[in-house]
Amino acid sequence: MRLLPVQFRPTPLLEAASSVIRTLKGAGFDSGIVGGGVRDSLLGRSLSDCDIVTAARPEELAKLFPGSRLVGASFGVSLVRHGGFEFEVAAARQERFYLDGRHPGEVRYTRDLAVDMQRRDFTVNALWYDPVTEIVHDAVGGIDDLERGVLRTVGEPEERFSEDYLRMLRAVRFVSRLRFRLDPAAERAIRRLAAKCGELTGERLRGELSSMLTGPDPAGAVRLLERTGILAVVLPEVAVLRGVEQPPEFHPEGDVLTHTLLMLEHMAKPDPLLAWSVLLHDVGKAVTQSRDETGRIRFFGHETAGAETAAAILERFRFSTAERDGIVQAVRNHMRFASVLRMKLAKLRRLLADPNFPLELELHRLDCIACHGILDVFVFLLDRLAETPHLQTLPEPFVMGRDLVAAGVRPGPRFRPVLEKVFDRQLAGAFASREEALACALRLLDSGG
Structure with a gap:
């Protein structure tokens, strides 16, 4: 057991957690802050996560904190509100006999916090801190791994990953978040077990992938998902983009996956809808690649094929309807920016006023940066918005269906295309009044639209 004296930066969160732990220790139950909060504090980051592990059993905890609420009866996890914060307090335990790649078949309480640490995923997450004595306790070598910048499992990697297959994705997330190296033994185990990630639910996969992105x-x-074989299991539609060649005159950076990764590297903000739009924007290229008589590579209709594939992926990962619709629209529309400089005013106004436009504009910027680097269209659109911000809001149509009915026209299928044409002309500034627009609509109806 390595003991590391350290004084964490005082915060209201730490003080409230310390008060809970003092109460527990005062009643004879060894307790401490555990997990990511300890890890991040030792890395010089602010303490934003404060889970507590204790030798007290749930019923003993309830006597000390009558307002506590048991939320995980099988695992002895309670919620304790104290000092304006809510803490997850877990009874120290052992877990054995994982039969389904997620749930233990046997859970036993223990009074020894060091024993509890042996069931945890990675050594850097298996440290606990006693704020009363101001000592970090390390029974698994986590402090050394933090100092070396290595992510290593507690115990044998294949056994640890087999307990919960999601831990393989968590490993990738921690490596990318902490900028650590993955322990070679852990990587070998992930390669052997990667296929098991296909047994994980869409919701759990979405959570980890979104956190990575x-x-x-x-x-x-x-890249690490690809190297370990996980990408081919959970996102085969993205994995197959490796090796899909692109025309070098437009994509000097290389194949489709290389282009996608460059876009991810240039993202300026952690926006999940943007990140997923980037990841999926070119998934249609794998099935639409062709070459013309000169040998030039083409991807006719890849945005349409990609939108269909993206919709299936997002459904598989159980995204909300609103999230799915926004991402799929961005994928479907990402090629329309190529015609912006030739757009008529009405079509341009519809583009600028689209609620999804900010997402699609940023996707377009990243798309350009990651290939030819030409941002003429992006700059043009920014200039138009700066000069005429009202273009982002569409006006109320001069003419609607009820106006045509009031003019004596029987409703029918001709209404919609005629009204769209009249509204386009209105957006282009063709009418000075509602009367002019109505007269135009009636003429179009008389002439067959």
Whole structure:
């Protein structure tokens, strides 16, 4: 057991957690802050996560904190509100006999916190801190791994990953977030077990992948997913983009996956919708690649094929309807920016006023940066928005269906295309009044639209 004296930076969160631990220790139960909060504090980061492990059993904890609430009866996890914060307090335990790649078949309480640490995933997450004595306790070599910048499992890697297959994705996330190296033994185990990631639910996969894509090194995370074989299991539609050649005159950077990774590297903010739009924007290229008579590579309709593939992926990962619709629209529309400089005013106004436009504009910027680097269209659109900000809001149409009915026209299928044409002309500034627009609509109806 290595004991490291250290004084964490005082914060209201730490003080409230310390008060809970003092109460527990005062009643004779060894306790401490555990997990990511300890790890991040030792790395010089602010303490934002404060889980507590204790030798007290749930019923003993409830006597000390009558307002506590048992939320994980099988694992002895309670919620304790104290000092304006809510803490997850877990009874120290042992777990054995994982039968389904996630849930232990046997859970036993223990009074020894060092024993509890043996069931945890990675050594850097298996440290506990006693704020009363101001000592970090390390029974697994986590402090050394922190100092070396290595992510290593507690115990034998294959056994640890087999307990919960999601730990393989967590390993990738921690490596990319902490900028650590993955322990070679852990990487070998992941390669052997990668296929098991296919047994994970879409919701659990989405959570880990989204955390990677919005972390400090999303491209590095995807590269490690590819290297370990996980990418081919959980996102085969993205994995197959490796080796899909592109025309070098437009994509000197290389194949489709290289282009996608460069876009991820240039993301300026951790926006999950943008990150997923980037990751999936070119998934249609793998199935639409062709060559013309000169040998030039083409991807006709890849945005349409990509939108269909993206929709299936997002459904598989159980994204909300709103999230799925925004990402799929961005994938489907990402090629329309090529015609912006030739767009008529009405079409341009519809583009600028689209609620999804900010996402699509940033996707376009990243798309350009990661290939030819020409940002003419992006700058043009920014200039238009700066000069005429009202273009981002569409006006109320001069003419609607009820106006045509009031003019004596029987409703029918012709209404919609005629109203769209009239509204386009309105956006282009063709009418000075509603009367002019209505007269135009009636003429179009009389002439067959």
